[in-house]
Amino acid sequence: DTEVTQTPKHLVMGMTNKKSLKCEQHMGHRAMYWYKQKAKKPPELMFVYSYEKLSINESVPSRFSPECPNSSLLNLHLHALQPEDSALYLCASRFEVSTDTQYFGPGTRLTVL
Amino acid sequence: GENVEQHPSTLSVQEGDSAVIKCTYSDSASNYFPWYKQELGKGPQLIIDIRSNVGEKKDQRIAVTLNKTAKHFSLHITETQPEDSAVYFCAAETGANNLFFGTGTRLTVIP
Numbered sequence: 001d002t003e004v005t006q007t008p009k010h011l012v013m014g015m016t017n018k019k020s021l022k023c024e025q026h027m028g029h030r031a032m033y034w035y036k037q038k039a040k041k042p043p044e045l046m047f048v049y050s051y052e053k054l055s056i057n058e059s060v061p062s063r064f065s066p067e068c069p070n071s072s073l074l075n076l077h078l079h080a081l082q083p084e085d086s087a088l089y090l091c092a093s094r095f096e097v098s099t100d101t102q103y104f105g106p107g108t109r110l111t112v113l
Numbered sequence: 114g115e116n117v118e119q120h121p122s123t124l125s126v127q128e129g130d131s132a133v134i135k136c137t138y139s140d141s142a143s144n145y146f147p148w149y150k151q152e153l154g155k156g157p158q159l160i161i162d163i164r165s166n167v168g169e170k171k172d173q174r175i176a177v178t179l180n181k182t183a184k185h186f187s188l189h190i191t192e193t194q195p196e197d198s199a200v201y202f203c204a205a206e207t208g209a210n211n212l213f214f215g216t217g218t219r220l221t222v223i224p
Contacts, residue, residue, distance in 0.1 A: 004156075042202055042214030043157065056211070090156050097210045100145060100164075104156035 003027075004105035006091050012111045015081060021108045023074040023091030031097040032074040034066060035090040037107070043090055049074060050097045081112045115140040117205050119215030126193050127223050134218045136203035137185040143213075145206040146179060146186050151217075152199045160201075161188070193222045 004025045013019050023032065030051050035043035048056035049068040057066075063085075065077040074091055091105040116139040126132050138146075144165040149157035163170045163177045163186065170177050174193075179186040190197055203215040 042217055045211055100162060101159055106156045
């Protein structure tokens with residue numbers, strides 16, 4: 001099973017709302033990632049978790065707050081977002097940060113009104 | 114940081130023909146080069162990858178070649194089929210284990 005699941009598939013929120021994105025994998029991977037992808041652009045790295053600890057934050061605004069409650073689950077908490085934050089948010093995982101294949105989930109399509 | 118350039122941005126081929134997508138990278142320390150296929154509304158799917166100690170790798174109709182000296186790598190798809198139509202991204206991974214993606218190629222296979 002090489003599946004990374006993400007919920008919800010679509011999310012529409014206002015600028016004052018608080019919402020969360022969820023990512024799950026059961027492959028025993030210890031490295032998990034959040035990427036942001038704007039239309040017709042490549043994915044951009046936001047956060048990296050290694051063994052449930054945040055190891056990389058690519059200067060992401062504090063209105064995005066990641067959380068890794070356990071080795072299978074990764075959340076992205078959203079608060080006071082801007083319309084320009086509308087994008088596809090992708091989760092990925094790999095066995096460890098130093099191993100090869102990153103497996104991507106299907107993404108959450110976020111629209112901020 | 115790493116900079117990955119990808120060409121062409123769009124590519125149309127007739128079914129059965131070959132397609133070639135090329136990427137260059139800037140960081141000589143990059144050592145892992147995956148290719149991802151992304152269909153509309155889906156996440157990127159790994160189709161093939163290569164490490165810097167290998168010059169070529171093939172998996173059925175898909176092959177990747179790497180020239181470390183010139184810092185470029187290419188994706189070759191033979192006998193293209195309509196279901197190969199998608200956006201393809203190359204990527205390079207540095208020693209910091211971060212993936213840097215190319216700008217993508219929209220491949221259209223015309224039946």
